[in-house]
Amino acid sequence: MGRRAGPERRPEGRDNSWLDADAGRLVRPYTVSGGRTRPSVALExxxxxxATGRALKVDLTPEHTLALDISRSPVTVAEIGAHLKLPVAVAKILLSDLIDQGAVTARPPDPAADPADRDILQRVLDGLHKRLRQ
Structure with missing residues (x-):
């Protein structure tokens, strides 16, 4: 799939080479994660x-900020990945950064819950659909 021929639309004086009219934002997941491939915290x-509500002393990337905003109420890692429109592996790295800074807490899933349980999977799917429609 190639880019469509024709002039690019750019506002005067701005370099928007990281934007594509058809594809949207062209930032690779490894760029968002700072080149890291593994989170510092194990997340499922x-x-x-x-979110803990703790004030941070560091500047956050837009992706970190959005993940933190989504986490204002309890949410699964899968839902955050879907909302960020990033691979879950990248969402885990962003969330582990926030956990390391004390901005977010994580709780493992209930060990009694079977991850292959159809009801659980349906609730996760419903939650993802709800988030994506917002």
């Missing part, structure tokens, strides 16, 4: 994360 798809 169904781990619940929640």
């Amino acid at each position: 798809l169904l781990s619940m994360v929640r």
